[in-house]
Every structure is written in structure tokens, then in C-alpha cells.
Amino acid sequence: MFVIGERINGMFRSVARAIRERDANAIADLARRQVAGGAHALDINTGPTGEEPAEVMTWLVQTVQEAIDIPLSIDSPKPAVVAAGLRACRGRALINSTTGAQEKLDALLPLAQEFGAGLIALTIDERGIPRNAAARAEIALAIVARAMETGLPTDHLYLDPIVLPVNAAQDQCREALAAMPTFRTLCEPPPHIIIGLSNVSQGTANRSLINRTYLAMAMAAGCDAAILDPLDKDLMDVLRTAGILLNQEIYCDSYLQSQPA
Amino acid sequence: MRESWPGKIFTVTIGATAAEGGTRARTVTVGGHAALPFLPGDAPSPHRPLVAMEVLDAVPPDWPEHLRGPLADVIGAPAEWARQCVDVYGADLICLRLQSPHPDWQDASPDAAAATVRAVLAAVPAPLIIVGCGHADKDNEVWPRVTEAAKGERCLVGVAVPENYKTLVVACLADGHTILAEAPIDVNIQKQLNILITEMGMPPDRIVLHPGNASLGYGLEYEYSIMERIRLAGLQGDKMLAQPMLAIVADEAWKAKEARLPETAMPVWGAAAHRGPAWEAATAAAFLQSGADIVVLLHPESVAAVKRAIADLTAVPAGT
Numbered sequence: 079m080f081v082i083g084e085r086i087n088g089m090f091r092s093v094a095r096a097i098r099e100r101d102a103n104a105i106a107d108l109a110r111r112q113v114a115g116g117a118h119a120l121d122i123n124t125g126p127t128g129e130e131p132a133e134v135m136t137w138l139v140q141t142v143q144e145a146i147d148i149p150l151s152i153d154s155p156k157p158a159v160v161a162a163g164l165r166a167c168r169g170r171a172l173i174n175s176t177t178g179a180q181e182k183l184d185a186l187l188p189l190a191q192e193f194g195a196g197l198i199a200l201t202i203d204e205r206g207i208p209r210n211a212a213a214r215a216e217i218a219l220a221i222v223a224r225a226m227e228t229g230l231p232t233d234h235l236y237l238d239p240i241v242l243p244v245n246a247a248q249d250q251c252r253e254a255l256a257a258m259p260t261f262r263t264l265c266e267p268p269p270h271i272i273i274g275l276s277n278v279s280q281g282t283a284n285r286s287l288i289n290r291t292y293l294a295m296a297m298a299a300g301c302d303a304a305i306l307d308p309l310d311k312d313l314m315d316v317l318r319t320a321g322i323l324l325n326q327e328i329y330c331d332s333y334l335q336s337q338p339a
Numbered sequence: 340m341r342e343s344w345p346g347k348i349f350t351v352t353i354g355a356t357a358a359e360g361g362t363r364a365r366t367v368t369v370g371g372h373a374a375l376p377f378l379p380g381d382a383p384s385p386h387r388p389l390v391a392m393e394v395l396d397a398v399p400p401d402w403p404e405h406l407r408g409p410l411a412d413v414i415g416a417p418a419e420w421a422r423q424c425v426d427v428y429g430a431d432l433i434c435l436r437l438q439s440p441h442p443d444w445q446d447a448s449p450d451a452a453a454a455t456v457r458a459v460l461a462a463v464p465a466p467l468i469i470v471g472c473g474h475a476d477k478d479n480e481v482w483p484r485v486t487e488a489a490k491g492e493r494c495l496v497g498v499a500v501p502e503n504y505k506t507l508v509v510a511c512l513a514d515g516h517t518i519l520a521e522a523p524i525d526v527n528i529q530k531q532l533n534i535l536i537t538e539m540g541m542p543p544d545r546i547v548l549h550p551g552n553a554s555l556g557y558g559l560e561y562e563y564s565i566m567e568r569i570r571l572a573g574l575q576g577d578k579m580l581a582q583p584m585l586a587i588v589a590d591e592a593w594k595a596k597e598a599r600l601p602e603t604a605m606p607v608w609g610a611a612a613h614r615g616p617a618w619e620a621a622t623a624a625a626f627l628q629s630g631a632d633i634v635v636l637l638h639p640e641s642v643a644a645v646k647r648a649i650a651d652l653t654a655v656p657a658g659t
Contacts, residue, residue, distance in 0.1 A: 095610050123374040161526075189475075236393050327572075327577060328526055328527065328530055328568070328572050328577060328580060329527050329530075330527045330528070330530040330534065330579075331530035332531055332535065332538075333534075335538065336530075336534045336537075336578070336579045336580055337533055338576065339345070339346065339576030339578070
């Protein structure tokens with residue numbers, strides 16, 4: 079299970095403050111703690127900022143790279159900001175994210191090609207958020223087809239079936255799960271399946287419990303990557319345990335005490 | 340087809356030269372693999388498998404005569420025995436089994452065991468594997484004296500088992516040795532033991548795995564498949580199963596009736612003198628295929644055969 083830590087995001091007040099004050103230590107500390115918690119990659123998102131976002135992205139990427147050496151997920155709705163992040167990135171990168179919309183794909187597929195980056199692709203398009211699993215699969219197929227035309231290896235694709243908050247769109251939690259197995263059959267090698275996990279519990283009272291329950295369900299449905307909070311110990315324990323139950327890791331009594339793969 | 344893996348097997352060096360705080364003329368290094376063994380096209384292994392020869396400080400009275408034969412002059416003299424293994428038979432390293440301290444054998448003292456270790460270290464330039472008698476209480480008395488006698492030589496010392504590992508871990512940490520961790524042909528227990536050992540402060544690259552005891556016809560396929568699972572898990576990134584593996588072959592191979600029965604009892608099986616070595620060599624050859632990094636053998640004939648097999652398996656094909 080590929081874990082992308084979500085915490086370096088300007089939407090969090092403490093991160094917004096660190097960005098404003100260029101507090102490199104605070105960012106580096108957050109990066110190290112997420113890696114210690116089990117992150118394989120870190121998402122980098124400037125959040126809403128009064129400054130030039132490309133500049134903030136560059137600073138964040140450089141600051142995080144000073145502290146740790148793992149792949150970074152460059153997270154911005156603006157292709158120019160994504161490009162700035164990719165240019166600053168020394169190691170492997172992911173782009174977070176494109177959608178099935180032509181305009182987005184036109185902008186981001188070439189960037190993924192140029193930088194050898196993974197590409198997270200949300201299964202939404204010009205028509206908006208799909209309402210069921212079949213509509214998600216239809217958009218996923220269009221994204222895969224475009225990637226193949228462009229020559230992007232299909233295992234560089236991370237298809238996201240769009241997880242919506244359970245308190246707002248309860249029926250969609252199941253539709254997203256149902257879409258996952260269909261994504262795997264679209265191409266060879268199959269694309270990765272990723273979720274932005276915390277969205278499922280947005281605005282609810284039991285966030286951690288809802289997150290970790292949905293994570294286990296998603297893993298069973300074939301999800302192999304997630305953007306989540308690696309500082310949530312209960313969540314990370316469920317992630318390990320689900321991996322054991324899915325025969326992805328060898329069981330032993332003290333498996334939670336060992337470093338995850 | 341070329342297969343690539345996310346994980347890598349730890350690299351472990353046994354023995355220390357003068358510059359490294361020991362007295363060995365040479366060291367050996369195993370592991371470092373990024374693929375399954377001997378697959379042309381996959382990542383080549385940086386270190387070939389090694390042949391260790393077993394030296395016992397006491398042999399049982401019913402030891403098979405065909406095993407005694409070539410070793411007759413050195414039985415009872417471990418230092419001479421070790422020298423013969425290195426000088427005459429070309430052993431890569433020596434596996435000294437300290438059997439005499441066992442209460443049911445000679446109940447030898449820890450000091451006597453330590454003296455044997457010193458004598459063997461002085462006799463050969465090769466790195467040393469040291470294995471206890473298997474009696475937990477006595478091993479726990481012997482190990483600290485033995486590791487101290489070999490301080491700084493970076494020996495591989497064992498065997499740590501789930502029921503008895505703490506004293507050995509402490510002794511190996513104190514005197515700079517690597518630990519041999521044994522599980523009873525059980526991948527789950529092997530992983531558990533490795534976690535417990537590392538939790539005591541032993542780095543994961545100072546552990547070598549001994550995944551059990553079996554021989555051809557007597558559980559070989561179980562040990563083979565467990566070794567294979569361990570190696571696959573290690574290559575998939577499980578650091579608690581990413582250690583090099585060792586197989587002690589001779590002990591089990593010479594227990595097989597095929598290795599022991601005289602020709603008078605079973606004429607159709609052919610010459611008894613060759614059956615034991617063949618049983619050792621065939622068992623070792625299988626373990627090499629499942630990922631063994633060190634095979635421990637007794638008979639010079641099987642050593643020669645296994646060394647030939649390793650040379651053939653690791654030879655670079657013409658035209659590549």
C-alpha cells in the first residue's frame with residue numbers, strides 16, 4: 079500500500095503560518111514525522127496563499143527535500159504551479175492531479191511525460207462528478223486511452239474514483255468502492271488505484287474511525303495507494319493489518335512493531 | 340523476462356581484518372541480492388553463495404564410518420580439522436560447532452569452549468561461524484565467554500531460537516558479532532524472532548537466517564518453500580525477512596538412512612561411501628536454488644561437488 083502523507087497543505091492553519099513566516103523547521107519536522115509514521119511519499123499543497131503560489135511551491139519542495147528523500151506529490155489545480163514544483167523536485171514525483179477534462183489532460187499529460195512523474199487522475203470530467211461506478215469507469219477508460227496515446231506508461235497512472243463525504247453523499251461511498259475493480263481491468267499493466275481518504279469523513283464527528291474503516295474496505299476492493307494522515311496511529315495500524323489480511327505482508331505476532339515495507 | 344523488485348536483501352560481512360579490529364586474513368560478504376538467484380536477465384547477485392565446512396569439537400560415537408574416513412586424522416583436534424578444511428578442501432569459512440559443553444555429552448566448561456574458539460581462530464585465516472550445543476541453559480553460559488574470546492572478529496554466532504535468544508543478542512552486541520537466527524521451518528516465527536532481536540538493538544543487517552533443518556527425502560520441500568517465501572518477502576520490501584540465509588545441511592543429511600545404511604543391508608542403493616556425500620550435495624544444491632547464501636557441509640566430496648555447482652550456476656554465459 080503506497081502511502082502519501084497529506085499534512086503539508088496550506089489548508090492547515092499551522093502550515094499556512096509556517097509558509098507565511100518561511101519557517102523551514104516546522105515544515106521539515108512535519109515531513110520527518112510523516113515519514114516516521116509510514117509515508118512513502120508526501121503531498122505538497124500551498125493552499126490558498128496571498129503570495130505567488132509557484133514561488134511558495136518551490137520553497138516547500140526545496141524545504142521538504144532538505145529534510146527527507148522520498149517522492150513528492152505536487153498538488154495544485156494550476157498547471158504552472160505543478161510545473162514549478164516538478165522543476166524543484168530532485169527525486170521521483172507525482173502530479174496531483176488531472177481529471178478526465180480535456181483541458182486538464184492536455185496540460186498535465188505532457189508534464190508527466192517530461193518529468194517521468196506519476197499522474198493522479200480524478201474520474202471527473204466536464205460533466206462534473208459521476209453518480210455511479212459505471213460512470214466512473216467510463217471516465218477512467220477515457221483517461222487511460224489518452225495516457226496510452228501520449229505514451230505515458232499505464233502504471234504511472236493513479237486513478238482516483240472520487241471519495242465524497244459520507245455525511246453529504248452517503249450512497250457514493252459504495253459507488254467509489256464498486257468502481258475500483260473495474261479500473262484494474264482497463265489496461266496492462268493495470269493503473270494504480272488511489273483515494274483521497276480523509277474526504278470520506280469531512281465534517282463528521284468520528285473522523286478517524288470512519289477513515290480507517292473505509293481504508294480497510296478500499297484496500298479489499300483493490301485500492302493500492304492513498305493520500306491520508308500518517309500521524310493517525312490507529313489508521314496506520316489498520317493499514318498494516320489490512321495488508322496482512324490481504325496477504326500483502328507476512329504475519330507474525332509483533333508485525334505492528336516492525337517497520338512497514 | 341526481467342523481474343524487478345522493490346526490496347533488496349541486506350549485505351552481511353562475516354570476519355574482520357586487522358584494519359577492522361579482528362585478525363582474519365580475509366572476510367566474506369553475502370546477500371545484497373535484488374532478485375531471485377541464478378536467473379539470467381534479472382539483476383545479478385553481487386555476492387555468490389559460500390560453502391562453510393563444519394568442524395565439531397566432539398563427534399558422537401555412532402558417527403557414520405564414511406564420514407569419519409576422510410576426517411580420521413583431525414577428529415578431536417578442531418584447530419587441525421579447520422586448517423584441513425581451509426587449506427585442503429577450500430572452505431570459504433568454518434562453522435565451529437561447540438557440542439562438547441552439552442550436559443549429556445562432555446559437559447565441557449565455557450572456558451574450554453572459549454579456548455577451542457581461540458585455537459581455531461589462530462589456526463585459520465578464514466572467518467568463523469560458531470554454533471552452540473543447543474542446550475539452552477548451557478548455551479547461555481558458554482556464549483558470553485565464546486563471543487568475548489572472539490571479540491572484534493565479527494563472527495556469525497548462533498543459534499538464536501524463539502525460546503532462547505536474549506543472552507546471545509546481548510553477547511553479540513557487546514563483542515561485535517553477527518547473529519544466526521533460527522526458526523522451525525516457519526516463516527511467521529522467523530519474522531517474529533527477527534523483530535524481537537532487532538528490538539533489543541541488533542541492526543537488521545547483522546542477522547543471518549537459519550530457516551530450519553531438513554534434508555532430501557526428510558522435509559526438504561518444506562524448508563525449500565519456506566526459504567523461497569522468506570526471500571520473496573524480503574525482495575518485496577519486508578525488512579524483517581530481508582536477511583541472507585544459511586542452511587546447515589550435513590547434520591540432517593547424515594541422519595537419512597540412505598546416507599547411513601551399509602551395502603550389505605541395501606545392495607541396490609550402490610556404494611555406501613558415496614551415498615552420504617551425494618545426500619549432502621543434493622540437499623545443498625536444492626537450498627542454493629531457494630536462496631541459501633551459505634551452505635554448511637561436512638564431507639570433502641560434497642564440498643567439492645557443491646563448489647562445482649556454485650561455479651556453474653554463477654558462471655557468466657558466453658557471449659554476455
